[in-house]
Amino acid sequence: MKKGYFGDFGGQFIPELLMPPLLELEQAMQAILPSEAFQSRFTAMLKENVGRPSAITHCPNLSRDLGLDLWLKREDLNHSGAHKINNTLGQGLLAKMMGKTTLLAETGAGMHGVATAVAAAMLDMKCLVYMGATDVVRQAPNVNRMRLMGAEVVAVESGTKTLKDAINEALRRWLSDQETTHYCFGTAAGPHPFPTLVREFQQVISREARQQFLERNNNRLPDVVVACVGGGSNAIGMFHHFVPDPSVSIVGVEAAGTGEPGCDNSAPLNLGTDGILHGMKTKLLQSPQGQILPSHSIAPGLDYPGVGPEHAHLHATGRATYVTINDAQAINAFMTLSRREGIIPALESSHAVAYAIEHCAQLKGKSVLVCLSGRGDKDMAIVDSIL
Amino acid sequence: MNPMQSKIEAAMAKGKVALIPFLPAGFPSRDQFWKELEQLDAAGAAVIEIGMPFSDPVADGPVVEKASLKCLEDGIDLAWIFEGLKARKGSFNAALLLMGYLNPVYQYGLDAFGADCAAAGVSGLIIADLPHEESGFVKQAMAPHNVALVPLIGLNTSLDRMRLYAEDAQGFCYFVSVLGTTGQRESLPERIREKLAEARSIFTIPIALGFGIKHPDQLASFAGLMDAAVFGSALITHIATGHTSTQFMEPWQ
Ligand SMILES: Cc1ncc(COP(=O)(O)O)c(C=O)c1O
Numbered sequence: 001m002k003k004g005y006f007g008d009f010g011g012q013f014i015p016e017l018l019m020p021p022l023l024e025l026e027q028a029m030q031a032i033l034p035s036e037a038f039q040s041r042f043t044a045m046l047k048e049n050v051g052r053p054s055a056i057t058h059c060p061n062l063s064r065d066l067g068l069d070l071w072l073k074r075e076d077l078n079h080s081g082a083h084k085i086n087n088t089l090g091q092g093l094l095a096k097m098m099g100k101t102t103l104l105a106e107t108g109a110g111m112h113g114v115a116t117a118v119a120a121a122m123l124d125m126k127c128l129v130y131m132g133a134t135d136v137v138r139q140a141p142n143v144n145r146m147r148l149m150g151a152e153v154v155a156v157e158s159g160t161k162t163l164k165d166a167i168n169e170a171l172r173r174w175l176s177d178q179e180t181t182h183y184c185f186g187t188a189a190g191p192h193p194f195p196t197l198v199r200e201f202q203q204v205i206s207r208e209a210r211q212q213f214l215e216r217n218n219n220r221l222p223d224v225v226v227a228c229v230g231g232g233s234n235a236i237g238m239f240h241h242f243v244p245d246p247s248v249s250i251v252g253v254e255a256a257g258t259g260e261p262g263c264d265n266s267a268p269l270n271l272g273t274d275g276i277l278h279g280m281k282t283k284l285l286q287s288p289q290g291q292i293l294p295s296h297s298i299a300p301g302l303d304y305p306g307v308g309p310e311h312a313h314l315h316a317t318g319r320a321t322y323v324t325i326n327d328a329q330a331i332n333a334f335m336t337l338s339r340r341e342g343i344i345p346a347l348e349s350s351h352a353v354a355y356a357i358e359h360c361a362q363l364k365g366k367s368v369l370v371c372l373s374g375r376g377d378k379d380m381a382i383v384d385s386i387l
Numbered sequence: 388m389n390p391m392q393s394k395i396e397a398a399m400a401k402g403k404v405a406l407i408p409f410l411p412a413g414f415p416s417r418d419q420f421w422k423e424l425e426q427l428d429a430a431g432a433a434v435i436e437i438g439m440p441f442s443d444p445v446a447d448g449p450v451v452e453k454a455s456l457k458c459l460e461d462g463i464d465l466a467w468i469f470e471g472l473k474a475r476k477g478s479f480n481a482a483l484l485l486m487g488y489l490n491p492v493y494q495y496g497l498d499a500f501g502a503d504c505a506a507a508g509v510s511g512l513i514i515a516d517l518p519h520e521e522s523g524f525v526k527q528a529m530a531p532h533n534v535a536l537v538p539l540i541g542l543n544t545s546l547d548r549m550r551l552y553a554e555d556a557q558g559f560c561y562f563v564s565v566l567g568t569t570g571q572r573e574s575l576p577e578r579i580r581e582k583l584a585e586a587r588s589i590f591t592i593p594i595a596l597g598f599g600i601k602h603p604d605q606l607a608s609f610a611g612l613m614d615a616a617v618f619g620s621a622l623i624t625h626i627a628t629g630h631t632s633t634q635f636m637e638p639w640q
Binding site: 011012013014015016017019020158159164165168171172175176178275276277278279284286288289290291292 | 441442443444445446448449452456459464465488489490491492493494495515516517518519520521538539540541543544545548563565566567568
């Protein structure tokens with residue numbers, strides 16, 4: 001397989017001026033990541049600062065309601081409230097050891113921005129976050145948190161004013177500041193080596209979850225593993241250690257938007273075609289002329305017209321199945337999990353929970369392990385405005 | 388020899404820096420665009436770079452991005468560009484180059500794209516998001532149609548990477564003057580001189596300097612180190628404020 005590819009997908013479709021920092025990053029990954037100095041510090045940070053291992057939680061009430069055995073991997077319990085922190089502490093530490101002084105990030109829901117701000121503060125680095133102007137409004141609590149921790153937040157006014165445009169601006173900024181700055185990419189997408197690097201830091205989710213599930217279930221594996229897919233980082237982290245287990249069904253959940261035929265959505269694996277954006281060949285929402293289409297999801301963190309290349313590959317080979325959940329179904333799951341289990345999920349994670357709810361007939365009697373990628377505090381205003 | 392190279396060398400033979408203006412296709416309007424091309428050609432452009440508008444132009448600064456997005460809103464696509472160029476084939480003295488991002492070209496189909504370039508009199512291609520590592524399949528598809536993929540290099544390109552690009556480069560080498568996006572700069576980094584000299588030692592084809600150039604005075608300190616100058620944002624701003632391409636080209640003569 002070609003370097004940086006997952007089957008047909010991946011690559012480094014990026015301006016030449018960004019190749020030197022990408023090559024530098026790839027070399028640092030190979031030299032620094034396996035080192036004792038990195039591994040011992042990173043493991044300690046995950047334990048002491050993030051609160052790992054995160055719990056897996058059985059949901060007795062919902063299990064009874066739905067007629068299946070529902071388990072949650074609780075990334076919402078991580079410091080700063082989502083899985084994103086696993087990646088930012090990893091990349092932040094790597095960048096620090098590379099001698100970089102600034103962490104640059106893009107963010108949609110703001111969770112990655114917050115997690116990068118945490119990493120920068122902990123590691124005594126500067127932090128600069130690009131965020132679409134629409135998302136700055138939608139996720140105001142996270143903007144406040146980032147600023148409180150010393151990050152500079154730049155509202156991006158170009159294009160669709162969401163995550164895709166925040167990535168464009170961050171890449172432009174990285175072009176100029178590559179000597180001092182590490183681009184702390186927020187998901188398992190973008191040019192090589194980011195999809196591999198981010199998976200490396202997120203695979204802790206399935207490493208823990210697999211072991212925890214076996215311990216709690218007499219050494220049995222779950223029947224189904226589920227995660228929501230924006231760029232795909234929590235999902236690839238959740239899937240990684242289950243991919244070699246043929247008995248485990250792997251399900252990724254994309255956002256269908258309002259769900260009407262032809263509506264704006266965030267489901268490139270289900271509704272997109274092969275193309276090239278943000279440094280990777282992957283599935284994209286695009287016009288026949290190759291212009292990128294606006295995406296939509298009620299969950300800002302899923303609102304992206306592309307997807308990480310490893311998911312495109314798992315989709316193409318059939319090892320994982322990708323389904324869609326619409327905004328209303330996600331809101332229903334948000335309410336249901338809150339009411340029945342006392343857990344308020346992020347709207348992104350609500351898409352994964354909704355899969356279990358909507359497909360309970362088909363999942364009858366099965367054990368279903370859902371990645372609860374983040375907590376829902378940030379989404380209260382969105383949900384209030386709808387109900 | 389690729390027409391881009393011969394046109395640049397013709398300017399060099401007259402002791403001049405060859406001029407390479409950039410304009411997004413369909414800017415400032417569908418009709419006016421073709422008139423601007425005629426003016427640029429008449430004013431002595433060696434190569435004319437025509438932008439293929441893309442929704443997500445990460446290598447471009449605000450001026451080019453805004454112009455490109457306006458063209459997209461006006462419905463400009465590759466079919467429109469090729470149709471217009473085919474109708475005017477043979478009427479330009481300058482060599483023609485298409486510049487853009489990979490996805491629209493990929494969706495058009497690489498072979499169809501190459502064939503339409505040939506039919507429209509286009510002899511060069513710049514893809515801003517296609518580094519050497521990924522470029523093989525594009526070069527292969529363009530070769531039968533004699534369309535050259537112009538390499539972009541810059542201040543952070545090592546000698547080793549320059550060598551990779553130089554191996555099969557045709558037309559000219561595009562040296563990006565800044566670590567950053569397209570757009571006017573008040574001054575250009577002094578470091579350029581040293582890197583241009585390196586590029587000179589490796590490329591046998593002409594070298595063009597681009598990004599951030601708005602006036603011929605800026606080029607004086609690079610005399611002898613480069614053969615052509617590319618200007619985009621300055622020209623776009625000039626046209627957007629109601630001036631003509633002919634006026635823009637005057638001080639460069
Ligand atoms: C809580 C939460 N879950 C999921 C996502 C989706 O991102 P990814 O697919 O990279 O995990 C986000 C993105 O912001 C998020 O904040």
